[in-house]
Amino acid sequence: EIVLTQSPGFQSVTPKEKVTITCRASESIGRTLHWYQQKPGQSPKLLIKYASQSISGVPSRFSGSGSGTDFTLTINSLEAEDAATYYCHQSSSFPLTFGGGTKVEIK
Amino acid sequence: QVQLRESGPGLVKPSQTLSLTCTVSGGSISNGGHYWSWVRQYPGKGLEWIGYIFYSASPYYNPSLRSRLTISVDTSKNQISLNLTSVTAADTAVYYCARVPGPTDGLDVWGQGTMVIVSS
Numbered sequence: 001e002i003v004l005t006q007s008p009g010f011q012s013v014t015p016k017e018k019v020t021i022t023c024r025a026s027e028s029i030g031r032t033l034h035w036y037q038q039k040p041g042q043s044p045k046l047l048i049k050y051a052s053q054s055i056s057g058v059p060s061r062f063s064g065s066g067s068g069t070d071f072t073l074t075i076n077s078l079e080a081e082d083a084a085t086y087y088c089h090q091s092s093s094f095p096l097t098f099g100g101g102t103k104v105e106i107k
Numbered sequence: 108q109v110q111l112r113e114s115g116p117g118l119v120k121p122s123q124t125l126s127l128t129c130t131v132s133g134g135s136i137s138n139g140g141h142y143w144s145w146v147r148q149y150p151g152k153g154l155e156w157i158g159y160i161f162y163s164a165s166p167y168y169n170p171s172l173r174s175r176l177t178i179s180v181d182t183s184k185n186q187i188s189l190n191l192t193s194v195t196a197a198d199t200a201v202y203y204c205a206r207v208p209g210p211t212d213g214l215d216v217w218g219q220g221t222m223v224i225v226s227s
Contacts, residue, residue, distance in 0.1 A: 094167055
């Protein structure tokens, strides 16, 4: 099973700051890595697919990069509405797995 | 626009079978080449992939649940079903169904989730 390790687990950030979340896979997964945003009481929402591909309707301040084992989700100029927990997810091999999540709090 | 809605009992007794249904509206399960997935989220945060199915193929299961799990599709009702036998408190979670455009894609449409508590 591929283990996804996210860091940090929690981040408290001031609006307009840049946020960087990392996801490390226990073995190479190419670019089959996706990012989700989950706000309290809501279902996860797909933000980025295949490491860096944008999703229609998602603000352009969200971007992804990486390949192999190391991936990054970047939120440029954080807004208050971005307070949420962010998860990475790999679809390279079964069982599909998720990272443990990164909670982003607005200061 | 495709929407998913999970339904089922909110409380299940230990050792019994958990049965959930995901009803798809705004599109047909058998059109579009999509896969349909179940994911659960434990209280406190973690997400676990349960399995997924393509309407005309055998499902893929998480090995940790395979011995207790059945996922099936009813195209006439446009529904995906999940049955999990011999449940314990460890199966207490919010259960989501989600659409997967292709076998390695991200989960692009999610239901609102349904909370299931396993307790006597």
